[in-house]
Amino acid sequence: MSPTKKDLPPYTDYTFDMFIKSAGKDHAEITQFNEWRRQVLGADMYTFQIPHLGAQRPEVSVQRVSGDRLDLISLSSYNYLGYSYHPEVLAAAKEALDLYGLGATGSPVLNGTFRIHEVLEDKLIEFFGMPGYGVSLFSSGYGANIGVVSAYAHKGDVVVLDRLSHASLVDGAILSQATVKLFKHNDAEHLDRVLSRLDHKNLRILVCTEGVYSADGDTGHVKDIVRVSKKYGATVLVDEAHSLLIAGENGRGVSEEQGVLDEVDMIIATFSKSFGGVGGCLFAREELTNYVNWYARSRMFSCALDPAVTGGLIKALELAGGPDGKVKRERIKANADYLRSLLQGEVDIGNSHSWIIPVIFGDEHLYIPLSDYLQREGVDASLMSFPAVPKNQSRIRLFVTSEHTKAQLERGAEVILKAAEHFGFLLEN
Numbered sequence: 356m357s358p359t360k361k362d363l364p365p366y367t368d369y370t371f372d373m374f375i376k377s378a379g380k381d382h383a384e385i386t387q388f389n390e391w392r393r394q395v396l397g398a399d400m401y402t403f404q405i406p407h408l409g410a411q412r413p414e415v416s417v418q419r420v421s422g423d424r425l426d427l428i429s430l431s432s433y434n435y436l437g438y439s440y441h442p443e444v445l446a447a448a449k450e451a452l453d454l455y456g457l458g459a460t461g462s463p464v465l466n467g468t469f470r471i472h473e474v475l476e477d478k479l480i481e482f483f484g485m486p487g488y489g490v491s492l493f494s495s496g497y498g499a500n501i502g503v504v505s506a507y508a509h510k511g512d513v514v515v516l517d518r519l520s521h522a523s524l525v526d527g528a529i530l531s532q533a534t535v536k537l538f539k540h541n542d543a544e545h546l547d548r549v550l551s552r553l554d555h556k557n558l559r560i561l562v563c564t565e566g567v568y569s570a571d572g573d574t575g576h577v578k579d580i581v582r583v584s585k586k587y588g589a590t591v592l593v594d595e596a597h598s599l600l601i602a603g604e605n606g607r608g609v610s611e612e613q614g615v616l617d618e619v620d621m622i623i624a625t626f627s628k629s630f631g632g633v634g635g636c637l638f639a640r641e642e643l644t645n646y647v648n649w650y651a652r653s654r655m656f657s658c659a660l661d662p663a664v665t666g667g668l669i670k671a672l673e674l675a676g677g678p679d680g681k682v683k684r685e686r687i688k689a690n691a692d693y694l695r696s697l698l699q700g701e702v703d704i705g706n707s708h709s710w711i712i713p714v715i716f717g718d719e720h721l722y723i724p725l726s727d728y729l730q731r732e733g734v735d736a737s738l739m740s741f742p743a744v745p746k747n748q749s750r751i752r753l754f755v756t757s758e759h760t761k762a763q764l765e766r767g768a769e770v771i772l773k774a775a776e777h778f779g780f781l782l783e784n
């Protein structure tokens with residue numbers, strides 16, 4: 356029998372937005388949050404921030420709060436191509452560590468730029484094969500988005516976001532103080548209507564979209580969005596966080612796959628996903644990256660990218676740009692198709708076409724018990740709930756990598772289906 360709402364303890368009635376409203380001088384929301392956290396910990400159901408005891412491989416070991424060690428199939432890491440633990444990537448990072456030391460210890464605009472950062476920039480330009488372009492490096496993908504959007508758009512300008520945009524694009528738009536407009540997810544016709552209502556002859560307009568959307572695993576309609584945006588003279592930013600090195604014949608992302616790479620004005624990459632490291636960048640015409648290097652506050656006022664990680668990123672890029680990348684791109688797509696085939700028709704996997712597969716279970720109340728159940732049954736998965744996704748659209752997000760074996764995917768799917776039966780979200784056939 357699947358648990359009903361009334362069987363579930365009160366602390367399962369939780370959404371992230373419950374404790375974010377400031378509640379006066381006595382910090383009531385902080386006290387209430389900690390009380391809620393203590394209840395979940397007390398019930399040994401706290402699955403958040405669980406320490407991983409080694410690299411993010413397809414099989415990982417974690418330690419629960421109780422001290423129990425669990426061996427899990429990982430379906431929650433962005434390490435799409437396995438470069439975070441690739442021996443050549445690690446050797447390159449160690450070499451850079453010995454040469455440059457632990458941290459950059461300074462803003463990239465001042466003393467924090469090392470030769471190895473310039474090598475990464477050159478390799479990225481070579482990878483995209485677009486002379487005249489430049490790279491602006493950031494120490495995170497989040498920092499890249501908030502920095503780029505707020506350096507480009509200012510008060511009086513307009514930032515137009517897909518309704519499902521990542522928080523970093525939303526935050527960048529807020530920070531910019533520009534007017535923010537939304538268009539329906541992936542809907543170029545609606546974007547057209549939004550743009551037609553703006554004074555596009557005089558305003559600077561930045562339209563933001565993504566290569567692959569991380570809540571649904573669907574692909575951005577980049578080609579259509581570029582076409583409509585250009586009609587109104589708007590600038591287009593594509594966040595390729597979940598698609599660079601994977602989508603497109605050469606791994607240059609969804610913009611390459613849809614044949615519009617040279618029409619996109621700004622590409623955002625994150626190094627925390629298919630590169631297996633950390634950091635992010637803007638790839639754009641050199642005039643623009645020169646400007647962003649100075650005027651993105653998250654770059655100017657933050658320490659430069661870690662030099663050892665930079666060494667590893669250069670090697671990951673080199674591998675991804677050669678035969679290794681080609682094999683891995685084919686394998687991750689085959690793996691994602693295989694996992695989809697194991698789940699399709701049994702659970703609601705939405706409209707995923709990528710290496711991110713949502714399993715939509717709906718009810719927010721199930722978030723905590725389901726997360727706990729999956730871990731105990733042997734799967735490391737990340738769950739998402741309101742307000743990150745609409746109410747009653749809570750989901751398990753499964754991230755497939757090129758490194759999973761069929762047997763690991765089968766074990767993962769078996770646990771997901773067992774959970775779906777237990778919690779009552781198997782589809783009725």
Ligand SMILES: Cc1ncc(COP(=O)(O)O)c(C=O)c1O
Pocket residue numbers: 495496497498500521523565569594596597625626627628633634635
């Ligand atoms: C679409 C998108 N953009 C940007 C980011 C931020 O990247 P990072 O985690 O490297 O800071 C993420 C993170 O998951 C993302 O999904």
